Amino acid sequence: MRICVLHPSYDGSLSPCNGLDPDAVPQLWLDSPEHHVTSVHLHKATAVKHLIALTRRQPSGGRQLSGPRPPGPLASGQLSFSEAEGLQKGEQPLLVAPPALAQLVLQDEDRDTTSTSSTSSASSAARASNPASRTASASSASSSSTSSSSSTAGEDSTTTRSDPAAPFDVFLNLCDGAWDEDRPGIEVVQALERLNVPFTGADSRCYEPSKEQMKVVAVYHGVRTPPWRVCYDCRDVEEAARVLRMPVIVKHASGYNSVGMTRDSKCGSVEELKTQASLMITSFGSVMVEEFVEGREFTVLVSEDPLAEAAAAAAAAAAAEQKSDSDFNSKCRSKSDRSGGVFVYAPVECGFPSGEDFKHFDLKWVEHEGLQWRRVEDEGMDAKLRGMAATMFTALGGVGYGRLDIRADVEGNIYFLEMNPNCGIFYPPDQQGSADFILSLDPSNDHRSFLRRILLAAVHRWERRQPPVLVKQCSSTSATPQDITPSSAAVSAASTAPTTPAVPPKSSHPYSPPSFGLFAARDFTQGDTIELLEEGPVHLVTQQHVEKHWSPQQQLWFRQYAWPVGPGVWAMWSPRAEDWKPLNHSCDPNAWLEGLNVVARRAIGKGEQVTIDYATFCVDSEPFPCSCSSSRCRGKVTGNDYLAPWLAEEYVEHMSAQVLYLRSQAQIAVRGT
Incomplete structure (x- = not known):
């Protein structure tokens, strides 16, 4: 499998993490012969162009993108923007065909299963506090790891794409810049989606939810979260001081990495709150003020679990086969874009050094030697933490993986603080972060199994994102070659005929606008879902609004294309x-x-136009002549066809709810005899 690891570049960055945040080294755990790893550092300004170059087809005779690189600045398999652009220039974006899911299934490997100490001190497995040494260590680890896991130049013994010229099978996206940072983040995700390639981590919908958004979701899902206020000015801060109990903690309203937080961010008085909130508002435009939960702090890592869904789907398919129920099999395929399963890793508790009780920026990034991480041994607390993590990951539409911060009060009640999608992970062994400690403390679910799980999820999600149908022109010219190409005699006659300047010739082929339709992008068997509209957005409008506000052209479209969903309420095409x-x-x-x-x-074959009988859901729409050419063609489709007696016999249980209602009101059979 050819993997491109995407790192955010700190070159020229003003981020407070610059010099403190080491490069991730997933290559350490992608060390089997099947893995060919290339590392790429992206800059925010050029990230999209860089990704376009990386995903384009390799020119014939070009060298492989994976494999050992010659000595120099780009040793260890790294590819610069200029190299990638030059190598791929002039090619068209490639829709990749990733490896089959079966080739990515988690496999048990020989591991050192000796028990790991339940307490891991950050001083014994610490990140070096010297920024220079941290960077050097990361670079060294990256270099040795990539070289050892790459194939001989020009070779790829594990090619799994249908197109071997495609550079990568999957992108391991480690870019985590906030929207207001000068490091790449959301634009990388958006580009990967637009380029239609498999990638790990959050998608654009769940990449960076605000802290308030997460808390609102928690409240509606019955999950405890500390009371809070988001403040934009001094009046908001005064309101927060009136309604919240001290002590409170002030945080960036959206960002992660404890940015902007100091030891003074925990406030025990109104004056302290005003001072700290003012600093945050001045720096970031807003601040979240939250009641501080005195007690313990935990961290839980969650990821998609496509293996669990695959097992469930297999069981469902077997059950469907036994029942011979095609509808059941159809429903098993009709799932959302995200893999259905959620895997929750063993929670860990944060042990704070003396005098500290929350993770501010310096404690997290500079003075972290005193932090300790230990497995949660209490089964009751473990179960509560896992349950909350699974609930919130699902409720937030979690994709890829995320790390949740949770606190417990002295009575053992737990409170959701936030979830960090695309959390920092895969740091060098002597510089591990909290997510790494979670994996290191659980040999049965370590870095290797985590990587396999998220790589499989990336491919699984990519497959789900592929459109089942494509919009294409369905009209074709009826002209024959003889009609289009004039004879030589006609050309000679035209060359000697008198001409009239400034008078345009009459066209023998008047303009006829094309028509469009939906065409199957793959094969469908009977009962397969083609378009998933349940739980999806619908553009609604009332007839009264249309008649009052819409233009004549829009009203014509309404009469032609709208369909009813209730009395006086219609569904219409999106703008x-x-x-x-x-x-x-x-x-x-x-x-x-x-x-x-x-x-x-x-059954519908790939490339076949998908059609439906308008009588099953359209009411009072404009009539039009039908030219479907079927042996059952009615010749004319009218807005009253939904009342036809034969409809129930032909389409029992396959009419819209509104058509069924209107037929029952008109005392017309809803079901066939």
Whole structure:
């Protein structure tokens, strides 16, 4: 498997973590012969162009992107932007075909399973406090690891793509810059999504939720979280002082890494709160003020678990086969973009040095030698922490992996603080962060198994993201080559004929606008879900609003394309053209409704147009002549077809809820005999 590790570059960065945050070295745990690792450092300004170059097809005769590199600044398998751009210039973006899921299944390996001490001192496995030594250590580890895990130049003994010219099978994205930082972050995720390649970690929807957003979600899911206020000015701070109990803690309202927090961020009085909140607002524009939970602090690592979902899907498929229930099999495939399973790793507790009781910036990044991490031995507390972590990861739409911070009061009640998507991980062994300690303290779920799990999730998620249908033109010219190409005699006659300047010739082929349809991007079997509309957004409008505010053209579209979802309420196409799904009518369609979803009525081949009978969901729409060419073609489709007696016989349980309701109101059979 060819893996491209994406690191955020600190070159020229003003980030407070510059010089303190060592390069991750996942190569240490990607050391089997099947792994070919290339490291790339991205700059915020050029990240998108760099990624485009990395994902483009390799020119014929070009050298491999993976494998050992010659000595020099880019040894250890690193690829600069200029190299990548020059190597790939002129090629088109490639839609990669990643390795089969079966080739990524977690496998038990020979490991040292000797028990690890339940307490791991940061001084015994500490990150070097000298920034220079930290950087040197990271670079050394990266160099030796990548060289040992790469193949001979030009070779790739484990090629698993359908196109061997594609440079990488998956991108291991370690870029974690905040939106207001000068390090790459969200733009990397957005570019990887747009380039349609498999990548690990959070997607653009859950990359950087604000702390308040996370807390609101927690409240609605019945998860305890300390009372808080987000403040933008002194009046907000005064309001927070009135409603919150001291002590309170002030935090960046969105950022991570304890940015901006000092020992004084814990405030025991109103005056202290005003001083610290003012500093945060001046620096970042806002501040979160939160009641401080006196007690213990825990950290829990969570990731997607596609293995669990694969096992569940296999069991479901077996059950479906026994029951011969195609609908059941269809529902098993109809899942969200994220892998269904969640894996919660063993929680750890943070042991603070004397005089400290929360992780401020200096304690986390500079004076961390006194921090200790130990496994949670109490089974009751372990279960509560795992349960909260799984609930919040799922509730926040977690994708990839994330690390959750949780505190417990003196009575043992636990409180969700925040989740860090794309948390720092894979640090060198002598510079580990909290997520690394979680994996190091659990030999049964260590770095290697974590890597396999997130790589598998990346491929699984990529497969789910592939569109089941594509919008294409479905019209074709009826002209024959003879109609288009004039004869030589006609050319000679035209050359001698008199001409009239400034008078345009009459066109023998008047403009005819193309029509569009949905075409299957893969094969579908009967019962497969084609378009998943359940739990999805719908553009709603009332007829009263249309008649009062819409232009004549918009009203025409409404009469042609809207369908009812309730009395006087209609679903209409989104104003965003990229969301349009022109699903055409057929009197003998290959798809129909199942609830709100469009499912295959019969087998549909890749490239075949997907059609549906408008009578099953359209009401009072404008009539139009039908040219579906089926043996059952009605010749004309009208807005009253939904009342036809034969509809129940043909489409039992495959009509919209509103059509079923209107038929029952008109005392027309809802089900066939």
